[in-house]
Amino acid sequence: MATQRKVIITCALTGAIHTPSMSPHLPVTPEEIAEAGIAAAEEGAAIIHLHARDPDTGKPTQDPAVFERILPRIKAASDAVINLTTGGSPHMSVEERMRPAMEFKPELASMNMGSINFGLFPMLNRYKSFQHQWETEHLENSRDLVFKNTFADIEKAMTLGAANGTRFECECYDIGHLYSLRHMMDRGFIGGRVFVQSVFGILGGIGPHPEDVIHMRRTADRLFGDSYEWSVLGAGSNQMRIAAQSAAMGGHVRVGLEDSLWLSPGQLAESNASQVTKVRKILEGLSLEIATPDEAREMLQLKG
Numbered sequence: 001m002a003t004q005r006k007v008i009i010t011c012a013l014t015g016a017i018h019t020p021s022m023s024p025h026l027p028v029t030p031e032e033i034a035e036a037g038i039a040a041a042e043e044g045a046a047i048i049h050l051h052a053r054d055p056d057t058g059k060p061t062q063d064p065a066v067f068e069r070i071l072p073r074i075k076a077a078s079d080a081v082i083n084l085t086t087g088g089s090p091h092m093s094v095e096e097r098m099r100p101a102m103e104f105k106p107e108l109a110s111m112n113m114g115s116i117n118f119g120l121f122p123m124l125n126r127y128k129s130f131q132h133q134w135e136t137e138h139l140e141n142s143r144d145l146v147f148k149n150t151f152a153d154i155e156k157a158m159t160l161g162a163a164n165g166t167r168f169e170c171e172c173y174d175i176g177h178l179y180s181l182r183h184m185m186d187r188g189f190i191g192g193r194v195f196v197q198s199v200f201g202i203l204g205g206i207g208p209h210p211e212d213v214i215h216m217r218r219t220a221d222r223l224f225g226d227s228y229e230w231s232v233l234g235a236g237s238n239q240m241r242i243a244a245q246s247a248a249m250g251g252h253v254r255v256g257l258e259d260s261l262w263l264s265p266g267q268l269a270e271s272n273a274s275q276v277t278k279v280r281k282i283l284e285g286l287s288l289e290i291a292t293p294d295e296a297r298e299m300l301q302l303k304g
Protein backbone atom coordinates (compact mmCIF):
# COMPACT_ATOMS: atom_id res chain seq x y z
CA MET A 1 0.00 0.00 0.00
CA ALA A 2 1.32 3.47 -0.88
CA THR A 3 2.50 5.39 2.20
CA GLN A 4 0.09 8.06 3.40
CA ARG A 5 1.51 11.54 3.38
CA LYS A 6 -0.66 14.60 3.39
CA VAL A 7 -4.12 14.41 1.85
CA ILE A 8 -4.84 16.22 -1.40
CA ILE A 9 -8.31 17.74 -1.60
CA THR A 10 -9.58 18.22 -5.14
CA CYS A 11 -12.65 20.37 -5.68
CA ALA A 12 -14.65 19.79 -8.88
CA LEU A 13 -16.65 22.98 -9.21
CA THR A 14 -19.46 22.44 -11.69
CA GLY A 15 -18.95 19.50 -14.08
CA ALA A 16 -21.36 18.55 -16.81
CA ILE A 17 -23.74 16.18 -15.06
CA HIS A 18 -25.80 18.41 -12.82
CA THR A 19 -27.91 21.14 -14.41
CA PRO A 20 -28.79 24.66 -13.23
CA SER A 21 -32.40 23.78 -12.36
CA MET A 22 -31.18 21.22 -9.84
CA SER A 23 -29.52 23.76 -7.56
CA PRO A 24 -29.37 27.56 -7.47
CA HIS A 25 -25.84 27.17 -6.09
CA LEU A 26 -24.34 25.43 -9.11
CA PRO A 27 -21.79 27.86 -10.58
CA VAL A 28 -22.61 28.66 -14.19
CA THR A 29 -21.06 31.91 -15.40
CA PRO A 30 -17.27 32.30 -15.73
CA GLU A 31 -17.37 34.74 -12.82
CA GLU A 32 -19.29 32.30 -10.61
CA ILE A 33 -17.00 29.42 -11.51
CA ALA A 34 -13.86 31.46 -10.85
CA GLU A 35 -15.16 32.73 -7.52
CA ALA A 36 -16.12 29.20 -6.52
CA GLY A 37 -12.60 28.01 -7.34
CA ILE A 38 -10.92 30.76 -5.35
CA ALA A 39 -13.13 30.14 -2.31
CA ALA A 40 -12.55 26.36 -2.51
CA ALA A 41 -8.78 26.92 -2.65
CA GLU A 42 -8.97 29.22 0.37
CA GLU A 43 -10.72 26.44 2.30
CA GLY A 44 -7.97 23.93 1.51
CA ALA A 45 -8.49 22.51 -1.98
CA ALA A 46 -5.06 21.99 -3.56
CA ILE A 47 -6.54 21.05 -6.95
CA ILE A 48 -9.40 22.72 -8.80
CA HIS A 49 -11.03 20.50 -11.44
CA LEU A 50 -12.60 22.71 -14.08
CA HIS A 51 -15.41 22.50 -16.57
CA ALA A 52 -17.12 25.47 -18.19
CA ARG A 53 -20.72 26.28 -19.03
CA ASP A 54 -22.52 28.49 -21.47
CA PRO A 55 -23.20 31.59 -19.34
CA ASP A 56 -26.79 31.97 -20.66
CA THR A 57 -28.09 28.40 -20.52
CA GLY A 58 -25.70 26.60 -18.20
CA LYS A 59 -25.11 23.97 -20.87
CA PRO A 60 -21.61 22.44 -20.66
CA THR A 61 -19.17 23.87 -23.18
CA GLN A 62 -15.56 23.09 -24.06
CA ASP A 63 -15.12 26.39 -25.88
CA PRO A 64 -11.63 27.63 -24.90
CA ALA A 65 -12.93 31.21 -25.02
CA VAL A 66 -15.12 30.50 -22.01
CA PHE A 67 -12.26 28.84 -20.11
CA GLU A 68 -10.18 31.93 -20.94
CA ARG A 69 -12.61 33.95 -18.86
CA ILE A 70 -12.17 31.63 -15.85
CA LEU A 71 -8.51 30.63 -15.72
CA PRO A 72 -6.73 33.99 -15.25
CA ARG A 73 -9.08 34.91 -12.39
CA ILE A 74 -8.30 31.76 -10.44
CA LYS A 75 -4.59 31.96 -11.20
CA ALA A 76 -4.42 35.59 -10.07
CA ALA A 77 -5.96 34.80 -6.68
CA SER A 78 -4.61 31.35 -5.85
CA ASP A 79 -1.77 28.93 -6.54
CA ALA A 80 -4.10 25.91 -6.69
CA VAL A 81 -3.31 23.29 -9.30
CA ILE A 82 -5.67 23.67 -12.24
CA ASN A 83 -7.01 20.40 -13.59
CA LEU A 84 -8.85 20.82 -16.89
CA THR A 85 -11.47 18.32 -17.91
CA THR A 86 -11.00 16.19 -21.00
CA GLY A 87 -14.27 14.46 -20.14
CA GLY A 88 -16.35 17.53 -20.98
CA SER A 89 -19.84 16.13 -21.16
CA PRO A 90 -20.58 12.48 -22.00
CA HIS A 91 -22.68 13.88 -24.88
CA MET A 92 -19.63 15.45 -26.62
CA SER A 93 -17.17 13.98 -29.11
CA VAL A 94 -13.66 13.17 -27.89
CA GLU A 95 -12.20 15.87 -30.17
CA GLU A 96 -14.46 18.49 -28.63
CA ARG A 97 -13.59 17.33 -25.15
CA MET A 98 -9.84 17.75 -25.71
CA ARG A 99 -9.99 21.41 -26.79
CA PRO A 100 -9.28 23.20 -23.46
CA ALA A 101 -6.39 20.89 -22.52
CA MET A 102 -4.86 21.39 -25.96
CA GLU A 103 -5.24 25.15 -25.79
CA PHE A 104 -4.07 25.79 -22.22
CA LYS A 105 -1.56 22.92 -21.65
CA PRO A 106 -2.41 22.58 -17.93
CA GLU A 107 -0.31 20.84 -15.27
CA LEU A 108 -3.11 18.32 -14.83
CA ALA A 109 -6.07 17.12 -16.89
CA SER A 110 -8.66 14.42 -16.36
CA MET A 111 -8.34 11.17 -18.33
CA ASN A 112 -11.29 8.81 -18.45
CA MET A 113 -9.99 5.26 -18.44
CA GLY A 114 -12.81 3.48 -20.24
CA SER A 115 -16.21 3.64 -21.86
CA ILE A 116 -19.25 3.29 -19.65
CA ASN A 117 -23.01 3.61 -19.79
CA PHE A 118 -23.57 6.90 -17.97
CA GLY A 119 -27.02 6.65 -16.44
CA LEU A 120 -28.35 10.07 -15.54
CA PHE A 121 -32.03 9.31 -16.21
CA PRO A 122 -32.87 8.20 -12.63
CA MET A 123 -32.52 11.89 -11.73
CA LEU A 124 -35.69 12.50 -13.77
CA ASN A 125 -37.64 11.10 -10.82
CA ARG A 126 -36.21 13.70 -8.47
CA TYR A 127 -36.30 16.74 -10.72
CA LYS A 128 -39.67 17.14 -12.41
CA SER A 129 -39.31 20.44 -14.22
CA PHE A 130 -36.43 22.18 -15.90
CA GLN A 131 -35.75 25.72 -16.96
CA HIS A 132 -34.04 24.76 -20.22
CA GLN A 133 -34.92 22.15 -22.83
CA TRP A 134 -31.31 20.87 -22.95
CA GLU A 135 -31.56 19.76 -19.33
CA THR A 136 -34.46 17.37 -20.02
CA GLU A 137 -32.74 16.00 -23.12
CA HIS A 138 -29.48 15.59 -21.21
CA LEU A 139 -31.16 13.27 -18.70
CA GLU A 140 -33.59 11.48 -21.05
CA ASN A 141 -30.93 10.77 -23.69
CA SER A 142 -28.71 9.11 -21.11
CA ARG A 143 -30.76 5.90 -21.45
CA ASP A 144 -28.91 5.41 -24.72
CA LEU A 145 -25.65 7.14 -23.83
CA VAL A 146 -22.20 5.62 -23.95
CA PHE A 147 -19.46 7.78 -22.46
CA LYS A 148 -16.94 6.82 -25.11
CA ASN A 149 -13.31 6.38 -24.15
CA THR A 150 -11.83 3.68 -26.36
CA PHE A 151 -8.22 2.54 -26.13
CA ALA A 152 -7.49 4.62 -29.24
CA ASP A 153 -9.08 7.69 -27.61
CA ILE A 154 -7.04 7.22 -24.44
CA GLU A 155 -3.79 6.64 -26.34
CA LYS A 156 -4.37 9.77 -28.40
CA ALA A 157 -5.33 11.95 -25.43
CA MET A 158 -2.40 10.72 -23.35
CA THR A 159 0.04 11.29 -26.20
CA LEU A 160 -1.23 14.80 -26.94
CA GLY A 161 -1.30 15.75 -23.26
CA ALA A 162 2.13 14.34 -22.47
CA ALA A 163 3.63 16.36 -25.34
CA ASN A 164 2.51 19.47 -23.44
CA GLY A 165 3.86 18.25 -20.10
CA THR A 166 0.32 17.64 -18.82
CA ARG A 167 -0.14 14.82 -16.33
CA PHE A 168 -3.42 13.08 -15.67
CA GLU A 169 -6.09 12.45 -13.07
CA CYS A 170 -6.96 8.94 -14.30
CA GLU A 171 -10.65 8.50 -13.65
CA CYS A 172 -11.51 4.85 -13.02
CA TYR A 173 -15.23 4.10 -12.87
CA ASP A 174 -14.80 0.38 -12.51
CA ILE A 175 -12.19 -2.25 -11.71
CA GLY A 176 -11.45 -2.91 -15.39
CA HIS A 177 -10.31 0.68 -15.77
CA LEU A 178 -7.44 -0.01 -13.37
CA TYR A 179 -6.32 -2.83 -15.65
CA SER A 180 -6.61 -0.51 -18.67
CA LEU A 181 -4.40 2.01 -16.88
CA ARG A 182 -1.84 -0.69 -16.11
CA HIS A 183 -1.92 -1.62 -19.80
CA MET A 184 -1.27 2.01 -20.82
CA MET A 185 1.64 2.17 -18.35
CA ASP A 186 3.10 -1.07 -19.70
CA ARG A 187 2.93 0.32 -23.25
CA GLY A 188 4.61 3.58 -22.23
CA PHE A 189 1.70 5.96 -22.75
CA ILE A 190 1.87 7.12 -19.14
CA GLY A 191 4.68 6.89 -16.61
CA GLY A 192 5.92 8.20 -13.30
CA ARG A 193 3.66 8.31 -10.31
CA VAL A 194 0.12 7.90 -11.63
CA PHE A 195 -2.85 9.69 -10.07
CA VAL A 196 -5.81 7.32 -9.86
CA GLN A 197 -9.20 8.91 -9.23
CA SER A 198 -11.63 6.13 -8.36
CA VAL A 199 -15.24 7.09 -9.07
CA PHE A 200 -17.97 5.36 -7.07
CA GLY A 201 -21.72 5.42 -7.51
CA ILE A 202 -22.27 6.36 -11.16
CA LEU A 203 -25.04 4.19 -12.63
CA GLY A 204 -23.04 2.10 -15.11
CA GLY A 205 -19.87 1.99 -13.00
CA ILE A 206 -18.82 0.40 -9.71
CA GLY A 207 -21.21 0.89 -6.79
CA PRO A 208 -20.69 2.92 -3.61
CA HIS A 209 -20.57 0.06 -1.08
CA PRO A 210 -17.61 0.02 1.35
CA GLU A 211 -16.65 -3.38 -0.14
CA ASP A 212 -16.39 -1.71 -3.57
CA VAL A 213 -13.97 0.86 -2.15
CA ILE A 214 -11.86 -1.86 -0.55
CA HIS A 215 -11.82 -3.91 -3.77
CA MET A 216 -10.73 -0.88 -5.79
CA ARG A 217 -7.94 -0.08 -3.34
CA ARG A 218 -6.65 -3.65 -3.14
CA THR A 219 -6.65 -4.03 -6.91
CA ALA A 220 -4.84 -0.73 -7.40
CA ASP A 221 -2.24 -1.74 -4.79
CA ARG A 222 -1.67 -5.02 -6.62
CA LEU A 223 -1.39 -3.40 -10.04
CA PHE A 224 0.55 -0.24 -9.20
CA GLY A 225 2.41 -0.98 -5.97
CA ASP A 226 4.07 2.18 -4.68
CA SER A 227 3.89 4.04 -8.00
CA TYR A 228 0.49 5.66 -7.60
CA GLU A 229 -1.49 8.20 -5.61
CA TRP A 230 -5.08 7.19 -4.95
CA SER A 231 -7.98 9.58 -4.73
CA VAL A 232 -11.69 8.87 -4.58
CA LEU A 233 -14.93 10.57 -5.39
CA GLY A 234 -18.35 9.37 -4.35
CA ALA A 235 -21.25 10.55 -6.50
CA GLY A 236 -24.25 12.17 -4.83
CA SER A 237 -25.09 11.21 -1.27
CA ASN A 238 -22.09 8.85 -1.13
CA GLN A 239 -19.61 11.73 -1.29
CA MET A 240 -18.53 12.30 2.32
CA ARG A 241 -18.80 8.70 3.52
CA ILE A 242 -16.58 7.46 0.71
CA ALA A 243 -14.14 10.32 1.28
CA ALA A 244 -13.87 9.37 4.95
CA GLN A 245 -13.42 5.67 4.23
CA SER A 246 -10.74 6.15 1.63
CA ALA A 247 -8.90 8.81 3.62
CA ALA A 248 -8.65 6.30 6.46
CA MET A 249 -7.19 3.87 3.90
CA GLY A 250 -4.48 6.29 2.72
CA GLY A 251 -6.36 8.01 -0.08
CA HIS A 252 -6.83 11.55 -1.30
CA VAL A 253 -10.33 12.98 -1.72
CA ARG A 254 -12.38 14.84 -4.28
CA VAL A 255 -15.47 16.87 -3.47
CA GLY A 256 -17.39 19.61 -5.27
CA LEU A 257 -20.75 20.31 -6.86
CA GLU A 258 -19.74 18.37 -9.98
CA ASP A 259 -19.98 15.21 -7.90
CA SER A 260 -22.70 16.05 -5.37
CA LEU A 261 -25.09 18.95 -4.91
CA TRP A 262 -25.56 18.11 -1.24
CA LEU A 263 -23.89 19.03 2.03
CA SER A 264 -25.93 16.57 4.09
CA PRO A 265 -29.18 14.66 3.52
CA GLY A 266 -31.84 17.08 2.26
CA GLN A 267 -29.53 20.09 2.52
CA LEU A 268 -28.13 21.55 -0.69
CA ALA A 269 -24.52 22.70 -0.51
CA GLU A 270 -24.61 26.47 -0.82
CA SER A 271 -21.11 26.51 -2.24
CA ASN A 272 -18.23 24.33 -3.31
CA ALA A 273 -16.23 25.80 -0.44
CA SER A 274 -18.74 24.41 2.08
CA GLN A 275 -18.00 20.87 0.88
CA VAL A 276 -14.25 21.53 1.09
CA THR A 277 -14.69 22.79 4.65
CA LYS A 278 -16.72 19.74 5.57
CA VAL A 279 -14.25 17.24 4.15
CA ARG A 280 -11.32 19.14 5.66
CA LYS A 281 -12.94 18.82 9.09
CA ILE A 282 -13.46 15.10 8.52
CA LEU A 283 -9.79 14.72 7.58
CA GLU A 284 -8.61 16.78 10.53
CA GLY A 285 -10.85 14.65 12.75
CA LEU A 286 -8.95 11.62 11.46
CA SER A 287 -5.67 13.38 12.41
CA LEU A 288 -4.72 13.75 8.76
CA GLU A 289 -2.90 16.77 7.36
CA ILE A 290 -4.01 18.64 4.25
CA ALA A 291 -1.63 19.05 1.31
CA THR A 292 -0.85 22.49 -0.06
CA PRO A 293 -0.87 22.99 -3.85
CA ASP A 294 2.93 22.73 -3.95
CA GLU A 295 2.87 19.54 -1.91
CA ALA A 296 0.30 18.15 -4.35
CA ARG A 297 2.57 19.16 -7.25
CA GLU A 298 5.45 17.27 -5.71
CA MET A 299 3.40 14.14 -4.97
CA LEU A 300 1.91 14.06 -8.46
CA GLN A 301 5.15 15.08 -10.24
CA LEU A 302 3.53 18.05 -11.95
CA LYS A 303 5.44 20.55 -14.04
CA GLY A 304 4.42 23.47 -11.84
Ligand code: KMH
Pocket residue numbers: 012015016017085086087088110111112171199202258
Ligand atom coordinates in the same frame (compact mmCIF):
# COMPACT_ATOMS: atom_id res chain seq x y z
N1 KMH B 1 -18.07 13.82 -13.63
C1 KMH B 1 -17.21 12.87 -13.01
C2 KMH B 1 -17.94 11.66 -12.58
C3 KMH B 1 -14.06 14.49 -16.48
O1 KMH B 1 -14.21 15.67 -16.23
O2 KMH B 1 -13.19 14.06 -17.22
C4 KMH B 1 -16.07 12.51 -13.85
C5 KMH B 1 -15.24 13.60 -14.45
C6 KMH B 1 -15.02 13.48 -15.90
O3 KMH B 1 -14.72 14.47 -13.78
Ligand code: ZN
Pocket residue numbers: 012015016049050051085087088110258
Ligand atom coordinates in the same frame (compact mmCIF):
# COMPACT_ATOMS: atom_id res chain seq x y z
ZN1 ZN C 1 -15.10 16.52 -14.52
